[in-house]
Amino acid sequence: MNMLELRTQKGLSRVGNLSIPTGERFGWVSISKPRATAFQSGSLVGYVVMFTDSASVAGDWGQLEDEASRSVDPEEFTRIRRWDVTPFLHSDLQSDTCDEEEGSTGEISAFLDTVYDLSARGKEDYAIDVIFEFMNNLLVEGQFEACDRILSEVAIARIPPVLMVSFLTITAAAKPKLKNRHRFFSIIRRLVARQRGEKAAQRLLDGLE
Amino acid sequence: MDLSRIKTSERDVPFVAVGICDTGQNIHTGVVYRDHETVRFLEQGFHELTRNEPVQNSIHQHSGRFLFDLEEDRARNIAGMCRLIAKWLVDKRVSGFAYALRFDEDARFDPFTGELAMANGVGLSCSTFVIVVFRSSRVRFIDFEDWPVRAGDVIAQERLVKLLENWRDQGRASPEHVEKVRSEIGCVRARPEEVAGICMLDLPGKYPAAERAGEAILAAVNDLG
Numbered sequence: 001m002n003m004l005e006l007r008t009q010k011g012l013s014r015v016g017n018l019s020i021p022t023g024e025r026f027g028w029v030s031i032s033k034p035r036a037t038a039f040q041s042g043s044l045v046g047y048v049v050m051f052t053d054s055a056s057v058a059g060d061w062g063q064l065e066d067e068a069s070r071s072v073d074p075e076e077f078t079r080i081r082r083w084d085v086t087p088f089l090h091s092d093l094q095s096d097t098c099d100e101e102e103g104s105t106g107e108i109s110a111f112l113d114t115v116y117d118l119s120a121r122g123k124e125d126y127a128i129d130v131i132f133e134f135m136n137n138l139l140v141e142g143q144f145e146a147c148d149r150i151l152s153e154v155a156i157a158r159i160p161p162v163l164m165v166s167f168l169t170i171t172a173a174a175k176p177k178l179k180n181r182h183r184f185f186s187i188i189r190r191l192v193a194r195q196r197g198e199k200a201a202q203r204l205l206d207g208l209e
Numbered sequence: 210m211d212l213s214r215i216k217t218s219e220r221d222v223p224f225v226a227v228g229i230c231d232t233g234q235n236i237h238t239g240v241v242y243r244d245h246e247t248v249r250f251l252e253q254g255f256h257e258l259t260r261n262e263p264v265q266n267s268i269h270q271h272s273g274r275f276l277f278d279l280e281e282d283r284a285r286n287i288a289g290m291c292r293l294i295a296k297w298l299v300d301k302r303v304s305g306f307a308y309a310l311r312f313d314e315d316a317r318f319d320p321f322t323g324e325l326a327m328a329n330g331v332g333l334s335c336s337t338f339v340i341v342v343f344r345s346s347r348v349r350f351i352d353f354e355d356w357p358v359r360a361g362d363v364i365a366q367e368r369l370v371k372l373l374e375n376w377r378d379q380g381r382a383s384p385e386h387v388e389k390v391r392s393e394i395g396c397v398r399a400r401p402e403e404v405a406g407i408c409m410l411d412l413p414g415k416y417p418a419a420e421r422a423g424e425a426i427l428a429a430v431n432d433l434g
Contacts (some may be wrong), residue, residue: 078296125245136293139321169286172347173321183329190324207347 078116108150116158126160131166139170144177151180156187159197164188168208185209210409212424215429216275219248219264219309224284225291226277227339228252228264228398229405231430238335238401240342241275242291253290253338256373256382261295261373276408279348286347292319294342307332307386308373310366311396312353331389334369336404349413353397356416362398370394401422402426 112135118127138147154167168185175181185208193201216222219241228241228250239252250267252261260267277284297318298305306325313330318341325333325341333341339426343350370391376382399419406422407414414422 012292045218099360120222125243125285128286132289132293133296160282161284165282165286166289169346173317173319206351 010106043095108153109144112150112154114164116155121157124160127159127163128166132162132170135167139174144174147171147174148178148180151178151184154184156191161188161192163193165204165208168205172208210406210418210425211427212429214276214409215426216277217273222248222275222277224277224281224288225279226275227405227408228275228400229426229430230272230273232369236401236430238339238404240291241285241287244288244292244295247316249295250292251295252340253306253308253333256308256332256376256386257303257305258308258336259298259303261298263372274405274426276405276426283348284347286299287343287348290318290346291342294345297324306338308334308368308369308382309337309390309393310398311393312335312337312340312399314353316341316344323340331386331393336399336401339404340399351399351407351419352413352415354415356397356399358395358397362400363395364392365400366379366396366398402430416428 111130114130115127118124118130132196135147136148138144138150151167151171156164168181171178172179186203189201189205192204196204210318216226222241222243224243228239230237237252239250241248241250242280243249248264249261250264251261252259252267264273276416279287309330309332311330313327314327315326315328316330316333316337318324319366340350370387372391373387377384377387398421403419403423403426406424406426407419409422409425410418
């Protein structure tokens with residue numbers, strides 16, 4: 001897998017010509033924890049995942065030449081296809097390309113951080129899309145160990161039940177190949193039963209064991 | 210049976226619903242789901258014709274109703290599954306899934322392959338498409354045990370095969386596929402209105418409750434004109 005990592009050498013207040021929406025407004029993103037990662041995964045051309053104090057971006061990359069300088073509605077971010085990472089290649093950025101194995105620790109960490117970030121900002125439906133697409137790509141590629149690692153590493157306390165259901169839904173067909181899934185399910189079942197009661201837990205998780 | 214679950218505006222669909230409409234030629238069903246700011250109608254139109262249009266561009270051309278009742282957290286994930294299926298269709302640049310009459314109990318959108326897996330079937334009808342979307346989300350939507358083949362089912366199946374023959378004559382379906390579907394006439398059939406009617410019942414929907422619910426749905430669609 002080709003992974004492009006972009007890191008700032010010094011403080012950065014603007015990223016190329018791309019207007020990145022912040023939590024409240026359009027404008028240049030102020031990146032205090034600069035990090036942008038693009039990678040190719042499965043049938044997707046790739047994601048751009050940025051982690052900043054105020055914005056998290058998950059989209060595909062590849063083209064968008066004409067639209068690279070336009071402002072983008074925050075709600076569009078997971079719908080944009082073939083994102084051109086060129087705008088991120090600002091003079092303040094140092095880029096290096098490296099090969100990283102699919103389902104690598106860095107990729108999984110970036111994926112989970114994106115899920116936590118979207119969840120913390122109340123964008124659970126976008127987080128569902130990220131979970132489904134990322135896990136689906138791993139399954140299509142036969143990366144069962146990576147899937148299993150995610151199920152053991154996901155911080156359940158940082159995600160709401162709706163996203164717990166997402167992990168269980170997309171991994172259900174691979175149950176025999178994922179040794180951590182049963183434990184993951186048991187933890188979630190206990191947690192939801194404690195929060196919502198036994199009957200609600202049974203209704204919520206029916207068919208997902 | 211809870212008739213309060215019938216809605217007529219997409220604004221009343223928080224995450225996912227089963228849509229039902231009278232196209233003027235037949236009763237049709239599909240999944241109404243929220244694609245973030247847009248509410249879409251994901252449907253098996255006919256042979257290799259799976260559509261994913263905004264509701265206002267599709268179901269409202271006909272008399273439409275939406276029905277839903279699911280645990281919210283499950284409903285949101287079914288909507289996510291719809292978005293994933295729609296994305297597969299776009300990514301793979303396919304116009305849709307093959308049409309068939311018989312339901313494959315093992316059919317689902319397979320996360321291993323990113324394809325529609327049908328171990329024992331050759332395609333989907335509008336009704337079985339809805340069932341497969343729910344099944345792919347691990348929701349026990351329907352139970353076909355004790356579900357009879359009714360005289361009206363065979364008549365409807367013969368009419369659908371006739372329509373498929375027209376498509377064959379237009380080069381839109383292969384002769385081999387038409388013959389496979391023809392051999393399915395007489396199989397168990399969940400009617401579109403019954404699939405929608407199941408949303409008013411406790412899941413999984415069973416016969417004869419689904420049939421009674423389907424009759425109530427037809428009456429509701431007729432009332433809408």
